[in-house]
Amino acid sequence: xxxxxxxxxxxxxxxxxxxxxxxxxxxxxxxxxxxxxxxxxxxxxxxxxxxxxxxxxxxxxxxxxxxxxxxxxxxxxxxxxxxxxxxxxxxxxxxxxxxxxxxxxxxxxxxxxxxxxxxxxxxxxxxxxxxxxxxxxxxxxxxxxxxxxxxxxxxxxxxxxxxxxxxxxxxxxxxxxxxxxxxxxxxxxxxxxxxxxxxxxxxxxxxxxxxxxxxxxxxxxxxxxxxxxxxxxxxxxxxxxxxxxxxxxxxxxxxxxxxxxxxxxxxxxxxxxxxxxxxxxxxxxxxxxxxxxxxxxxxxxxxxxxxxxxxxxxxxxxxxxxxxxxxxxxxxxxxxxxxxxxxxxxxxxxxxxxxxxxxxxxxxxxxxxxxxxxxxxxxxxxxxxxxxxxxxxxxxxxxxxxxxxxxxxxxxxxxxxxxxxxxxxxxxxxxxxxxxxxxxxxxxxxxxxxxxxxxxxx
Amino acid sequence: xxxxxxxxxxxxxxxxxxxxxxxxxxxxxxxxxxxxxxxxxxxxxxxxxxxxxxxxxxxxxxxxxxxxxxxxxxxxxxxxxxxxxxxxxxxxxxxxxxxxxxxxxxxxxxxxxxxxxxxxxxxxxxxxxxxxxxxxxxxxxxxxxxxxxxxxxxxxxxxxxxxxxxxxxxxxxxxxxxxxxxxxxxxxxxxxxxxxxxxxxxxxxxxxxxxxxxxxxxxxxxxxxxxxxxxxxxxxxxxxxxxxxxxxxxxxxxxxxxxxxxxxxxxxxxxxxxxxxxxxxxxxxxxxxxxxxxxxxxxxxxxxxxxxxxxxxxxxxxxxxxxxxxxxxxxxxxxxxxxxxxxxxxxxxxxxxxxxxxxxxxxxxxxxxxxxxxxxxxxxxxxxxxxxxxxxxxxxxxxxxxxxxxxxxxxxxxxxxxxxxxxxxxxxxxxxxxxxxxxxxxxxxxxxxxxxxxxxxx
Numbered sequence: 001x002x003x004x005x006x007x008x009x010x011x012x013x014x015x016x017x018x019x020x021x022x023x024x025x026x027x028x029x030x031x032x033x034x035x036x037x038x039x040x041x042x043x044x045x046x047x048x049x050x051x052x053x054x055x056x057x058x059x060x061x062x063x064x065x066x067x068x069x070x071x072x073x074x075x076x077x078x079x080x081x082x083x084x085x086x087x088x089x090x091x092x093x094x095x096x097x098x099x100x101x102x103x104x105x106x107x108x109x110x111x112x113x114x115x116x117x118x119x120x121x122x123x124x125x126x127x128x129x130x131x132x133x134x135x136x137x138x139x140x141x142x143x144x145x146x147x148x149x150x151x152x153x154x155x156x157x158x159x160x161x162x163x164x165x166x167x168x169x170x171x172x173x174x175x176x177x178x179x180x181x182x183x184x185x186x187x188x189x190x191x192x193x194x195x196x197x198x199x200x201x202x203x204x205x206x207x208x209x210x211x212x213x214x215x216x217x218x219x220x221x222x223x224x225x226x227x228x229x230x231x232x233x234x235x236x237x238x239x240x241x242x243x244x245x246x247x248x249x250x251x252x253x254x255x256x257x258x259x260x261x262x263x264x265x266x267x268x269x270x271x272x273x274x275x276x277x278x279x280x281x282x283x284x285x286x287x288x289x290x291x292x293x294x295x296x297x298x299x300x301x302x303x304x305x306x307x308x309x310x311x312x313x314x315x316x317x318x319x320x321x322x323x324x325x326x327x328x329x330x331x332x333x334x335x336x337x338x339x340x341x342x343x344x345x346x347x348x349x350x351x352x353x354x355x356x357x358x359x360x361x362x363x364x365x366x367x368x369x370x371x372x373x374x375x376x377x378x379x380x381x382x383x384x385x386x387x388x389x390x391x392x393x394x395x396x397x398x399x400x401x402x403x404x405x406x407x408x409x410x411x412x413x414x415x416x417x418x419x420x421x422x423x424x425x426x427x428x429x430x431x432x433x434x435x436x437x438x439x440x441x442x443x444x445x446x447x448x449x450x451x452x453x454x455x456x457x458x
Numbered sequence: 459x460x461x462x463x464x465x466x467x468x469x470x471x472x473x474x475x476x477x478x479x480x481x482x483x484x485x486x487x488x489x490x491x492x493x494x495x496x497x498x499x500x501x502x503x504x505x506x507x508x509x510x511x512x513x514x515x516x517x518x519x520x521x522x523x524x525x526x527x528x529x530x531x532x533x534x535x536x537x538x539x540x541x542x543x544x545x546x547x548x549x550x551x552x553x554x555x556x557x558x559x560x561x562x563x564x565x566x567x568x569x570x571x572x573x574x575x576x577x578x579x580x581x582x583x584x585x586x587x588x589x590x591x592x593x594x595x596x597x598x599x600x601x602x603x604x605x606x607x608x609x610x611x612x613x614x615x616x617x618x619x620x621x622x623x624x625x626x627x628x629x630x631x632x633x634x635x636x637x638x639x640x641x642x643x644x645x646x647x648x649x650x651x652x653x654x655x656x657x658x659x660x661x662x663x664x665x666x667x668x669x670x671x672x673x674x675x676x677x678x679x680x681x682x683x684x685x686x687x688x689x690x691x692x693x694x695x696x697x698x699x700x701x702x703x704x705x706x707x708x709x710x711x712x713x714x715x716x717x718x719x720x721x722x723x724x725x726x727x728x729x730x731x732x733x734x735x736x737x738x739x740x741x742x743x744x745x746x747x748x749x750x751x752x753x754x755x756x757x758x759x760x761x762x763x764x765x766x767x768x769x770x771x772x773x774x775x776x777x778x779x780x781x782x783x784x785x786x787x788x789x790x791x792x793x794x795x796x797x798x799x800x801x802x803x804x805x806x807x808x809x810x811x812x813x814x815x816x817x818x819x820x821x822x823x824x825x826x827x828x829x830x831x832x833x834x835x836x837x838x839x840x841x842x843x844x845x846x847x848x849x850x851x852x853x854x855x856x857x858x859x860x861x862x863x864x865x866x867x868x869x870x871x872x873x874x875x876x877x878x879x880x881x882x883x884x885x886x887x888x889x890x891x892x893x894x895x896x897x898x899x900x901x902x903x904x905x906x907x908x909x910x911x912x913x914x915x916x
Contacts, residue, residue, distance in 0.1 A: 014824075017831075018476040018477070019561065020560060020822070021560030021820060022480065022557060025821070099480060102478060107476050107565075115830060149607060150831075151833070152830075152833035152834065152836035152839075362483070364478070372569075372572050373475075373572065375609070381609040
């Protein structure tokens, strides 16, 4: 492991980039991490991570590839924290009140990064240093958007596992949980059948209102007492499979909680480990929710937070901020239906979304906005973007899977989970990710060279 | 003249595109003009004028070239009114209160056009119809920005006399009034010398505090009584020359007031018409301020409104809205100094701007914003934009004068004033503008064809 020795700093950021007369007529302190350990000072490129929905240290400590690449290419590395997450709360404890929360938008976050890069380059005497942005998941979306909207500031983007299509309402709402299911089915059809069977048994118990048996089987702290409680349990269980699929890395990790190596395989082994499907299902959920074995019972409403993101808003990330984003710009209307997937039917339609978001935040979602403002699938005029995706990742098919031009490059990582390529090298890495990182490294080196030439002629 | 028979309509527009929890959580009625007289229905392109700082009819009635081009190319024509101008006042009479005025930004205006185009295309069953944006002056800047930020929505832009560089703080603050001066000097050095001499005489009278003679010489309704009044008079006079230079068309026009044909020539003739320079100066100002001869005296503070735009905010355009824009995003810190130009020294520095704008609107201007957000002079990754400029126009050298690539085309119109090319054909047109329009027509036809091919393959 290459210890990057990050320094934690704060940047005085404009509160509201888009209104000169709002409550945002001021500034806030935005956190960022920086290391010049590998930088060819004033000459090497700047690798800038466009922080996403969480504490920036979480991403910095799980994106070792960027550090390895910086060491190779002599780059300065900056990880910027997204406004309203981690310690970058514009209004402190009041940040999630209305109307204070209104300054949480994708556009504001991008403008933050544009302003921060511009000013830090000046401060660091780095005007000739090309900037490459990096991001995973929603952070990858932000990297794409930076290149689309600010090509004057960023020369290229590595967008790892960035679901820019599905979150813009382009695609099939059944895709996500179908692909979660496929991961388990690919281990063995018996595995997905067992999951399906277990959910079926739970459904029967719920229909009989045998709540005490449900409590016992799932080791709940408190017996369910309503269909709502059972719905919550189903959501919690479904989400365990989602997380195992997303985080199906070939070695154990501590990103978004603790995961064993190959969790999908471990999950399937557990699902098929004994005669009682419900016990197996409980133990499988335990891989995610009770990895250390510390919990003596499951608290339904603590372990999973239902919100405008059907994959939940809990588990260490800033739950409220992400809920707000899913209620406004980021469209996550995914469904399970027990036909194209192994889960109970759980729908989240645009109507459900609007009704929930109006109540919760006083906002009306704009399902078309990302298509209008961030181009949807119409990326023809863009350049210098890598769209990398792992085929184990249920988010993958919500992103760009085919290259659109010689500089809009899709990379498939066979056997890869959610932005595996951004993680540091590991002995257990499949050949596909080693190859992907090599391609990424080459493309980024090319972009940096091109941009250096260009900056000279400006 | 091709009568386009515009229909006036209103579009229900989102009040605040960038904050889901602001006072803007609602809509307003945005005016637009539309004509399908020449449209090959559902097939021909859409020519969309990105309205600027004024009543949209003013632009529609002075942009005949767009209509002529539509007739040639079978296009639908839309002229959209900019929010906070004309009848598109989001909060009616309260629109210029604080904080209501805060939703007047370039970004909101662009998002208005993006949303309007998207929805109108759907409504008109025109999804296969490429959109070309047109604009003059600030409207031309908006056309450029539309192509930069929304190439998914617009296939190309004709930006006529768009000072995207000077308004982004790139360039020399002396350029503007130097170029106004050059127009008069090019008629004859005696002309600019006479102007310089007249301003010198005025200065002497002011220094002697001979306010009654100033009143008499300039036919003022009320004698000046302070250096501030003399400053106002100088501003008013300087602005007469600015307007003659900008609107130096070879035939009489009724755009931003009434102008005779070749006003710079007429101005010079007037400046040199009699022995008394001050009388000549008054009569020259009268070309602009008293074209019909109706005024018996000049009201200093009515005829010219000093504001954050050193060329003034009055004369029919929405004075307050433009002042606000010049106080926030659009940087117009131009100076005259009596060395590089023929005018009295009148400075307007960034410090002056900040002090004025803080007092007037409670805002702090962001001089760097257009460079960060709209790329400044770093247009390398853009395409399909025509930057046309007339060399008589003092705004010209604040824009792009050299082609940057085969699809970022600068056109110089020799002997052309402010966006002459957008005006309808006229017998007095110089050959240069006829040629410019032909080039523009060909490029636009190409872009439309390319976009049609592209849309087919999406």
